Amino acid sequence: MTHSDDALLPLDAVRPAAAAPSKGAPVPAPSLPVARVAVDNPLSHLDRPFDYLVPASLHETAQAGVRVRVRFAGKLVDGFLLERAEESEHTGKLACLERVVSPERVLTPEIAGLARAVADRYAGTLADVLRLAVPPRHAKAEAAVPGPASSARPPEEPRPAPAVDPHGPVTGGRSSGETAGQGGAGEWGAYPMGGSFLEALRERRSPRAVWQALPGATGWAGAVARAVRATLDGGRGALVVVPDGKDVALAETAFAGLLEPETYVALTADLGPAERYRRWLRVLRGPVRAVVGTRAAMFAPVPELGLAAIWDDGDDLHAERLAPYPHAREVLALRAHRAGAAMLIGGYSRTAEATQLVATGWARPIVAARQTIRSLAPRVKPAGEDAELAKDQAARAARLPSVAWRALRQGLESGPVLVHVPRRGYLPAVSCQRCRTPARCALPPTRAGARPGENGTLDVSGSEPLCHGPLALRSGHAAPYCRWCGRVDAGWRCSHCGGPRLRAMVIGARRTAEELGRAFPSVPVRTSGRDGVLATVSAARALVVATPGAEPVAEDGYAAAVLLDAWALLGRADLRAGEEALRRWMNAAALLRPGAELVVLGDAALPAVQALLRWDPITHAERELADRAELGFPPAVRMATLTGAAAAVRQMLDEVRLPAEAQVLGPVPIDEAGRERAMIRVPRGGGAGLATALKGASGVRAARKAPDVVRVSVDPLDLI
The missing domain is CATH 3.30.70 (Alpha-Beta Plaits)
Structure with a gap:
C-alpha cells in the first residue's frame, strides 16, 4: 500500500525484493515479504485485503492471524494479518507494517473464512464481522492463560463438507431403548432417532437435525450435554449457542455432570472483558474443546468442530444488533457446512426457518412418539377473552376467569404456580377515563438548560412542538410519566375532552402481581422480569409472575400456570406474531409438571392456541411455512x-x-x-x-x- 493521496485505491504493490533497498529504507523479510492485511475499516468500497511490506524485524512475529497496526489513509489503524505472500500485484511502493500488537494468532483460517462468508451473505464488510468474531485484546489475560503466546495448536484449515449422504447417520442404527457407547443414550432414548444421532456423532459423521424437545424444565440441557459428550468422544469439538445467561447456566450445570471441567467453558457478555478473553484464549490454545454461550460464541475458535448446536432458534436474542446483523442459526449452519460438522437445531416449538431446512432435506426431524409427548405435556385449557372475563363475577378481583382461578388455587396446594404476563411494568399504556383517548405526553422535547418545575412539568407556553409520547404509570400512586422522554406529566389533561383521570389500557406484570397479592393474601408473590430475573424458585407454594423469557425454573416444576392476555402477543403487527406467541407459550408450559393444568386466556379457535392444546408445533410451523410461500415471505x-x-x-x-x-x-x-x-x-x-x-x-x-x-x-x- 502506498502513502500517496490515492492510498485508498486497490491494494497491491510491486514485489518488495525486486530492487535493492535505498538508504534508510526498511529491509524486507527474507521470505514471504508481503503481508495481506484485513484493515479495520467499515467502508464497503474498501472491503478487501491490502498488501504491506513485512520488515525483517517482524519476520518471526508477523504470522497469519495476528493483530497488527498499519498506516491506512494517513492514519494508524488496527488490522488482522490474513496471510504472507512472496509478491504483490501492485505496481507502487508498499508501506510497512508498523508493528505486531501481539504474537497471539487470534484469527484462525476457519474463522477468517467464515467471517468472509457471513459478510458476503449479509451484504456487510469483513471488518464488521471480525469485530463480532474476535473479542478485544486484554494483555493481562493473554499473559495469564497457560500455553505459548503463538497458540498451542496450529490453526486448522477448514475441512470440506463430506461427500456422503448427510442424512444417513440419523436413520437406522440402534433403537431408542439401546445404549450407544459411553454414557448411553440418556435423554435421547425417548426419541426414535436419538440413539443413532449420538452414534453418528461418536463415529465422526455429520448428521443435521431439527429437534423438538420434550417438555421439561432442564431436560433439553441434559440432552445437549450428551450430544456434546458424544462429539468429544469422537475426537471433535462442539459449540452450543443459547439465548441468554439463564440458559447458559442450565447448560453449564448439565455439562458439569458429563464433561471434565478442563474441556469446556461458558462464554457470555456479563463475564467482563478480561475473563471473557481469558476463556476465549483457552478455546483458541486447545485445552478446551466444548463451548456454550450466547450469540457472540457462534464464532468461538473451537478446534476441529464436530457439532454446532443452537437452542430455541426463534428467540430474537439470537439476532445480532450490530452490522451486518447476522442470525446465530444461519451463521452456525454456514459454519457446519463449511467445516463438515453436525448441526442440531432444538426447541420446544419450531420456527418456519427450521421447517424450511427439513422440507428441503438439509436436515432431518428428531421427534418423540405422540404417546410420549402426551404423557409429559401439561393439560391445556382455553378460557376465552375479555368479553367472557367481564361476565365472570368470580374473576373481578384478579382479571381471571373461574377456570384459571381454580387452577391457581388447586396448584398452590402442592407447589408454586406460574402466571405468564406478556408485558412488563405496572400500567404500560393508559387512556382518558372519560373518552378512552390514549394518553399522550403534553410536554415539549427536552431543551438544553431546561429545568422542570416542582410538579415535574415544563413550561409549555408558546408554539414549541410537544413530545406526544405514550404515558404510563409506575405504581397506583404515581403521576403519569412519558415512555419516550421519561419526564413526569403531573398536570396531564386529555387533549380531546379535557378530562384529568386515567384508566388502564394494558396491565403489566407488576400490576398483575399486586392484584394477585390481594386475591391470594396468604401466598407470597414473586416477580421475574426486566427489573430482576429469577433463575430458579423453590418447591414451596408461591405465585410467580413472569414476563416472556424471564420464567424461573421451579425445583420440581410448576403445579399450574395461567397465560394471560393472549391477544397481546397474537395481535402484534408482526409477520411472526403467531409463531412467536406459540414459542413463548410452549417455553413457559414446558416448565410445568407432567399433566399439570395450564390455562390460556385466548380463543380456542386461533391456530396458535390450537397448536398449544395439541402440543403440536410442527403442524403449526408447516402451515406457517406454506402460508409464507404463498404470500412470498421469508423463509x-x-x-x-x-x-x-x-x-x-x-x-x-x-x-x-x-x-x-x-x-x-x-x-x-x-x-x-x-x-x-x-x-x-x-x-x-x-x-x-x-x-x-x-x-x-x-x-x-x-x-x-x-x-x-x-x-x-x-x-x-x-x-x-
Whole structure:
C-alpha cells in the first residue's frame, strides 16, 4: 500500500525484493515479504485485503492471524494479518507494517473464512464481522492463560463438507431403548432417532437435525450435554449457542455432570472483558474443546468442530444488533457446512426457518412418539377473552376467569404456580377515563438548560412542538410519566375532552402481581422480569409472575400456570406474531409438571392456541411455512430492507443494480421523522446476487461520502 493521496485505491504493490533497498529504507523479510492485511475499516468500497511490506524485524512475529497496526489513509489503524505472500500485484511502493500488537494468532483460517462468508451473505464488510468474531485484546489475560503466546495448536484449515449422504447417520442404527457407547443414550432414548444421532456423532459423521424437545424444565440441557459428550468422544469439538445467561447456566450445570471441567467453558457478555478473553484464549490454545454461550460464541475458535448446536432458534436474542446483523442459526449452519460438522437445531416449538431446512432435506426431524409427548405435556385449557372475563363475577378481583382461578388455587396446594404476563411494568399504556383517548405526553422535547418545575412539568407556553409520547404509570400512586422522554406529566389533561383521570389500557406484570397479592393474601408473590430475573424458585407454594423469557425454573416444576392476555402477543403487527406467541407459550408450559393444568386466556379457535392444546408445533410451523410461500415471505424467499431518510432510500433504489427477478416493495414511511423503508424480494436462489448488489450500492454511497446512512439488512426479523 502506498502513502500517496490515492492510498485508498486497490491494494497491491510491486514485489518488495525486486530492487535493492535505498538508504534508510526498511529491509524486507527474507521470505514471504508481503503481508495481506484485513484493515479495520467499515467502508464497503474498501472491503478487501491490502498488501504491506513485512520488515525483517517482524519476520518471526508477523504470522497469519495476528493483530497488527498499519498506516491506512494517513492514519494508524488496527488490522488482522490474513496471510504472507512472496509478491504483490501492485505496481507502487508498499508501506510497512508498523508493528505486531501481539504474537497471539487470534484469527484462525476457519474463522477468517467464515467471517468472509457471513459478510458476503449479509451484504456487510469483513471488518464488521471480525469485530463480532474476535473479542478485544486484554494483555493481562493473554499473559495469564497457560500455553505459548503463538497458540498451542496450529490453526486448522477448514475441512470440506463430506461427500456422503448427510442424512444417513440419523436413520437406522440402534433403537431408542439401546445404549450407544459411553454414557448411553440418556435423554435421547425417548426419541426414535436419538440413539443413532449420538452414534453418528461418536463415529465422526455429520448428521443435521431439527429437534423438538420434550417438555421439561432442564431436560433439553441434559440432552445437549450428551450430544456434546458424544462429539468429544469422537475426537471433535462442539459449540452450543443459547439465548441468554439463564440458559447458559442450565447448560453449564448439565455439562458439569458429563464433561471434565478442563474441556469446556461458558462464554457470555456479563463475564467482563478480561475473563471473557481469558476463556476465549483457552478455546483458541486447545485445552478446551466444548463451548456454550450466547450469540457472540457462534464464532468461538473451537478446534476441529464436530457439532454446532443452537437452542430455541426463534428467540430474537439470537439476532445480532450490530452490522451486518447476522442470525446465530444461519451463521452456525454456514459454519457446519463449511467445516463438515453436525448441526442440531432444538426447541420446544419450531420456527418456519427450521421447517424450511427439513422440507428441503438439509436436515432431518428428531421427534418423540405422540404417546410420549402426551404423557409429559401439561393439560391445556382455553378460557376465552375479555368479553367472557367481564361476565365472570368470580374473576373481578384478579382479571381471571373461574377456570384459571381454580387452577391457581388447586396448584398452590402442592407447589408454586406460574402466571405468564406478556408485558412488563405496572400500567404500560393508559387512556382518558372519560373518552378512552390514549394518553399522550403534553410536554415539549427536552431543551438544553431546561429545568422542570416542582410538579415535574415544563413550561409549555408558546408554539414549541410537544413530545406526544405514550404515558404510563409506575405504581397506583404515581403521576403519569412519558415512555419516550421519561419526564413526569403531573398536570396531564386529555387533549380531546379535557378530562384529568386515567384508566388502564394494558396491565403489566407488576400490576398483575399486586392484584394477585390481594386475591391470594396468604401466598407470597414473586416477580421475574426486566427489573430482576429469577433463575430458579423453590418447591414451596408461591405465585410467580413472569414476563416472556424471564420464567424461573421451579425445583420440581410448576403445579399450574395461567397465560394471560393472549391477544397481546397474537395481535402484534408482526409477520411472526403467531409463531412467536406459540414459542413463548410452549417455553413457559414446558416448565410445568407432567399433566399439570395450564390455562390460556385466548380463543380456542386461533391456530396458535390450537397448536398449544395439541402440543403440536410442527403442524403449526408447516402451515406457517406454506402460508409464507404463498404470500412470498421469508423463509420461502430471501428479502432485504433498506431503511433511512426518504431521499437516501429512493436514491439507492434508483442506483442499485438488482437481479432481474428482484421485486421492490415500497418505500413506505415508518415514523414521523421522515424515515422510509423499502423491501426487496428475490427467490431463495437469488440471495447471493441480492447481497452483492446491495453491498455494491452501499460502497458507491460510501465512496461519494453520502451524508445520509441507509441501513441494509438481509433477512431481518422485523419485516412489518
